[in-house]
Amino acid sequence: MSVVCDDYLVPTVDAICDYFRIPEDVAGATLVAFACNGPELLTNVCGIFVTKTSVGMGTVVGSAIFNVLVITGACPMVSPLGKLRVCKRRFLRDVLFSAISIVMLWWALPVVDLFKASALFGMSAVYALVVAKSDAWLGPAGQETSALENALLDSGASSESEGCKPETCKPIVGAPFEGDKPLAGAPFAGDGAGQEAPGFAAARLVSALSDIASRPIDFVLALTVPDLKAYNVSVPRMLVAFFSSMAWLSGTAYVVCLGSDAINRHWGVPQAFLGLTLVAVGTSWPNLMASVVTARAGRGAIAVSNALGSNVQNVFLVLAGPIWVSVLLNGDYVADGADILASVLWMGITLAFVAAAVAFEGFRLTSMAGWSFMVLYAAYLVQATLLA
Structure with a gap:
């Protein structure tokens, strides 16, 4: 699903936005957000309408916790200087909306009626409007934090750059991860050339193995989905690329739901736990790998910002949208599994922990904070396993 989304669906939506001259900020908060969250969205749709389970809801909630703790924690850990400055304005905005989404989700579960579903789904439009208009209302917030600005942080200087740039989707979706090659023009970690940040070698090995395993998938997709990066863009080609990408996403989401259903039947593992x-x-794994590359190049602040922003639309759009349709068609939606409610509580705990850690360091993320996020995620996995 992630390969289809990152390599085909997101570039297709980008091409559609460019072709029809949709403003970047509006596109990022709407169409591209939809495309970037495609795997979670289609898994939720299949879980609600096909297998009638909570695997989709568990996926959205579990992915949100993974994004906040693991992706946010990994970025400073592999950053060349071991610390990142985050965009203060965007960070505060997304923390606020994330807190609202968690409170509303807790309020709506476990029985979601039309009023609750409409309130959740309607907030996706509110968030998109705030994202699209925040620069117009408050003025530009500056440019993406550079490696030089991070160096100023390392030397103790006070940089006021907030690292803000119009957001598009989840952390650096589709960003290249090519073994030992950094992004173009990116500095290597450490003092000397060729040195690696701690923990990067293991991530590079995992990515290389994943790349080898995905070669057959890449071959089949290349035969069935037009690559808009390699051809002249036209409306028919964009339509074919969009609908073929959505067809592949739908098919793979269906397989995921069937697989989790089979595991549930044969081994009794709860569907919600599998999703979580x-x-x-x-x-979320490809987003972690892409974020590691970006952070290693000294540009991890944008990955941190997008990890938080994507979680907001995961709740308001990806989760609430299909539930709203289900309520319209079938009446009240009932979420099964007490572990879902426990994980929503964990969403609040993790958000508060990350927000406090960032604010305490003066809107910086340090490698020490990153390690603490990893420990907290391990504790969450233990708790989810015990509840299962």
Whole structure:
């Protein structure tokens, strides 16, 4: 699902936005947000309408916790200087909306009626409007934090750059991860050339193995989905690329739901637990790998910002949208599994922990904070396993 989303669907939506001259900030908060969250969205749709389970809801909630703790924690850990400055304005905005989404989700569950579903789904439009108009209302917030600005942080200087740039989607979706090659023009970690940040070698090995395993998938997709990066863009080609990408996403989401259903039947593992852990990590793993590359190049602040921003639309759009349709068609939606409610509580705990850690360091993320996020995620996995 992530390969289809990152390599085909997101570039297709980008091309559509460019072709029809949709403003970047509006596109990023609407169409591109939809495309970037495609795996979670289609898994939720299949879980609600096909297998009638909570695997989709578990995936969205589990992915949100993974994004906040693991992706946010990994960025400073592999950053060349071991610390990042985050965009203060965007960070505060997304923390506020994330807190609202968690409170509303807790309020709406476990029985979601039309009023609750409409309130949740309607907030996606409110958030998109705030994202699209924040620069117009408050003025530009500056440019992305550079490696030089991070160096100023390392030397103790006070940089006021907030690292703000119009957001598009989840952390650096589709960003290249090519073994030992950094992004173009990016500095290597450490003091000397060729040195690696701690923990990067293991991530590079995992990515290389994943790349080898995905070669057959890449071959099949290249035969069936037009690559808009390699051809002249036209409306028919964009339509074919969009609908073929959505067809592949739908098919793979269906397989994921069937697989989790089979595991549930044969081994008795709860569907919600599978969504919260295995499926959530699987859908978010490529974003972690891409964020590691970006952070290693000294540009991890944008990955941190997008990890938080994507979680807001995961709740308001990806989760609430299909539930709203289900309520319209079938009446009240009932979420099964007490572990879902426990994980929503964990969403609040993790958000508060990350927000406090960032604010305490003066809107910086340090490698020490990153390690503490990893420990907290391990505690969450233990708790989810015990509840299962």
